[in-house]
Amino acid sequence: MSKLSPEKKKRHIIVHNNPKSPISEAYRSLRTNIQFSSSDAKVQIIMVTSANPGEGKSTTASNLAVTYAQANQKVLMIDADLRKPTAHHTFLASNRNGLSNVLSNQCQLSEVIVDTFVPNLSLLPSGITPPNPAELLGSNKMKVLLSDLRDQFDMIIVDTPPALAVTDSQIIASICDGVILVVDSGRVKHAQAQKARDKLTHVNARMLGVVMNNVRHGNKDEYYYYYGASE
Template sequence: MLPSTNNRRPIITHENPKSPISEAYRTLRTNIQFSAIDEELRVIMVTSAGPGEGKSTTLTNLAVAYAQTDMKVVVIDADLRKPTMHHTFSVTNRWGLTSIISGQAKLNEVVQQTYVDNLSLITSGPIPPNPSEMLASKRMTALLEDLKQSFDIILVDAPPTLAVTDSQIVATKCDGVILVVDSGKVKRDMAIKAKANLDHVKARILGVVLNNMDRKNAESYYYYYYGTSESQK
């Protein structure tokens, strides 16, 4: 039985696309597109230093922002220890990424359509005893190559960098990495260590998303930005 759609987590870029927060995610999408001057960025991983920093929320809203431009997008839940994407989109997690890698399912059997146009999802699948080995496998690499045939953008939700080595493994298979940092939660040295871990495997860090900024300052900046734009017209 599928989970009730009433229990799904709201995605602000889908529910309220005109909000300032949705605009911030569109800006992130644009910045990523501009960073790809000489080479295509098709496979992008999103991670964080530790848990609870908003990496999955960032990835989900970024995915919707891409889908709203009529690009075909697929999200892969590669957080094989603590997956959340099936909750976000309220779909079954009976099969998914681990099912493909273990040879128990084919790609077309695990790609699920979401309620967002142009946005598909591959959930984690059953939690395996050997997540790192599965993510490092040749089958994982082959899967990403196969997905490039059908999708414009592949977004990979990876575990926190400081918790396990999984995200470093996945980063080597991706075109770029977004590091999400909670401004009020993560200490500077933890963020630096997370970046160092990614640098160690020569990951291409596209940028850092600073989450949970002081709301008052963020709103005044947003007002100032549009206020000056309007006054110059």
């Protein structure tokens, strides 16, 4: 696995660049709440999604992955948004080969996982955009891949497309240990968030909670993240 440099970061990972900020502390609280909420069952693979595009799911997934890495756990971030991937920009990785290439038998898994500039955190980029994302993600090979990765990493964070846009997130949710739903409080209506949640629970996804994004919190922070346990 190759080592990537932080010198040309294009996206701001706040828990890495400013770990003492209130938002960074909120992400750590999210990690802690997930740990407490899953005391009765092991949660090793966490899927992160949203109802619609632009709600901050990829930002949440990246920062959550970093908080686990900062806790000295061996972490893998998987960009399973095969339609509009962003993790390779965040972590300065090539996206020439990745998850889609492995699932379509073009590459071996060991060839596409890269170390990031964050200690203890590795990345599996999305790879080339395939013509059949849902079919690849729903394949038996995807299930086998996640099973194999359980033996290699302590925590796995999976970024997926929005739940209301395509079926990809529902497919992946059914084979993950838990799901975090990211909601932009300033843009998304309650009915949309509820519909997204219903789609996920329909496939027996285990809802770990909701991250409310863009919640005003005093005068110092423009937005604030917090964890709300699902019912």
